[in-house]
Amino acid sequence: MATSIFRQTCFLFLLALFRKLCNSLILYRRKPANMRNISHVHKTGEISNKTLIFHLEGVLLRSNSLFPYFMLVAFEAGGFLRSFILFLCYPLIWLVGEDQLGLKIMVFLSFFGIKKESFRIGTSVLPKFFLEDVGYEGFEVVMSCKRKIAVSNLPRVMVEGFLKEYLGVKAVVASEMKLVCGYFVGLMEETKTKEFVLDHDILGEGKAGCNAVGIGCYNKYFDQQLLSLCKEVYYVSTTEKRKWHTLPREKYPKPLIFHDGRLAFRPTPIASLAMFMWLPLGLFLCIIRFTSGAILPFKMCAPIHILTGTRLTVSRPGSCLTKNEEKEKGVLYVCNHRTLLDPLYVAYVLNKPVSAVTYSLSRFSEVMSPIKAIPLTRDREKDRKLMKSLLSEGNLVVCPEGTTCREPYLLRFSHLFAELTDDIVPVAVDVKVSMFYGTTASGRKCLDPIFHFLNPNPVYSIKLLEKLPRSYTCKAGAKSNVEVANYVQNEIAKALGFQCTGYTRKDKYMILAGDEGIVRSHDPPIRQLYRVNAL
Structure with missing residues (x-):
């Protein structure tokens, strides 16, 4: 019995290898006469006024593997167990190929049992990783056309948000999930690409291929139905894609300010293996770091955090604090918001008792916090009275952004803090992680x-900046609360090398989570970015 199972396994393994070999031999098949290399388009730019039908995976993405995107869906929507099962199945997926049977396996393992209403990964998580995988050369060709139609092997729910929001495509031809x-x-x-395009009249004046141009990745992703729709067909070779450069952040069609999800790295098979191997040790270190910070005094927990791999860098202003200033109470420390732990690390640096106020504070975090942490009510008058009361008792840390931001941007500062006191110290905070984001x-x-x-x-x-000059305060300097808030925001942005925005907490949650469970059909109101040296 065991011998029979072993023989069958070996036979299936050899059959899968033979199939991959046959697929690789397709590289040498003869190309159709009307098919030309994409480098010709890149040099001449002759398709700018035509309708472009392109294949997402073959023309834009540098990587040839779709596994990382399904791993993101499995992890973010299903958790550790589902992603681990998908990872264990990767050898089988590699053998059968990711383009047909392997794609169906990944789709099933990633999506089975996921509720559609709560699925927002295609708009909140995947766009970041798609942008990081876009090839600059292919991107230039695609964006040179005003009218674009995208074809993808991935399910529509994974790619439609990215393609329409960042690339401005008119339509997405992709499979629907049952x-x-x-x-x-x-x-x-x-x-079926041809029937979908013609039935929905996507080509418009270019209907039936009169003015349509198709671009695909020859030998792997090229949709043969494009040949019958397009008057001209171009291809991208796999060897050419290996030489492509990553799309620079400054070339993004729109700034990537918000994104959600826990994974901070691209979960390739090797990177996923490293994550699962790290988790047992990481969980042990997490317990030590968490409990020591919640129970032990600051001076005792700092060495423990250093020994377990946590790093804290501190930068203080050029003028050192005097003893009287060190004992001064009622100072308001205003910092940007990167994680829930920001006030705690500020307290470590100051080495003196402080209170903190924040939005969306869970009861668990409030109980376990080693410093006094109080949630705000979002009622302006109540919050003002609360913060004034805390300032009369001692020092206070506040994050006027109201929510965290992972990217090098600062959200609009609420001006409520400027009305409380003239003793304001800006604090610039930044966080670097390699595996998991500590925000959601x-x-x-x-x-x-x-x-x-x-x-x-x-x-x-942590960068402690100079105390706010009296000329830039509400009471002594006769500045408005908005001017003070903008000044503090700019000072922190300069210290970090970040860029200021006019986005608010509400904008973030409308983009990533959707208020009241409503998925909008239009973009949220976009506020213009402004330079850090402008008030």
């Missing part, structure tokens, strides 16, 4: 500190 009672069953409905917009906020401490070497950077 649903039962509002839940994904892990199966895709087949979509749609997940459980009580797990934020745990995910932060799960990182192998989380790095916190």
